[in-house]
Amino acid sequence: MTSTLGYAILAVLARGERTGYDIAAAMRRPVSYFWTARHSQIHAELQKLAAGGLVAFDARHGPGPQDKKVYRLTPEGGDALRAWVTEPPRERPERDELVLKTYASWLADPGLLRRLFAEQLRVHEERLAEYEREEERFGGPPDPGDPRFGNYATLRCGLGYERHRAEWCRWMMAQLSASL
Known part of the structure; x- marks a missing residue:
């Protein structure tokens, strides 16, 4: 296998x-x-x-x-x-250290956590900007029979992930700011 x-x-x-x-x-x-x-x-x-x-x-x-x-x-x-x-993907355990830290965040100083999420927001916004530049270079999705279609489709997934992650970091920062 x-x-x-x-x-x-x-x-x-x-x-x-x-x-x-x-x-x-x-x-x-x-x-x-x-x-x-x-x-x-x-x-x-x-x-x-x-x-x-x-x-x-x-x-x-x-x-x-x-x-x-x-x-x-x-x-x-x-x-x-x-x-x-075309086979269904294997089940895989999710491992996300930032989410695990968030689970225990009630134990930490809100100001330090806010800085952590501000840094993570910066990282995700930079990656999002990079992915958006890459998407512009494509000029739209290639035909599904073109090998570049897979590149474009995975890039679109990455764009969605980075947008979601940046929004979540902003939400965390707002929540932590309210508690300062």
């Missing part, structure tokens, strides 16, 4: 062959809007995918003394990815 990270890598390779470094770069943007992985995790997962016949690679002359591996999706990998895309 392939891991979720494995499917993320297959989705990147479905757009074209890449080295492990290129896959890691693609995992930073736009995949990082919704999924993150360290370089070491990606390389370990690539080995599993290759052993399972879902990806293959060619060794090519690289910039250094060693050859580089250029990975590509195999037909079996494409079949596995197409089947996985």
Whole structure:
């Protein structure tokens, strides 16, 4: 059974062959809007995918003394990815440290909490502005058959999340200001 990270890598390779470094770069943007992985995790997962016949690679002359591996999706990998895309997602536990801190916020100084939420608001507003600039570059949604459609659709989800999170931070700040 392939891991979720494995499917993320297959989705990147479905757009074209890449080295492990290129896959890691693609995992930073736009995949990082919704999924993150360290370089070491990606390389370990690539080995599993290759052993399972879902990806293959060619060794090519690289910039250094060693050859580089250029990975590509195999037909079996494409079949596995197409089947996985329409399956319901696995249940996952929610882990949100800020929400957990909010749960215990009644124990803390309201002024310090307000500063915490002001900083979080700044972070979410910056990310929202970045996502809005990215959305402008698209100029509207691509056709659903275009690989960029997935980029746009995940960006839209990120926009909604950042707007919601910023609004929640503003609400928390207002609540905390009222208690000062």
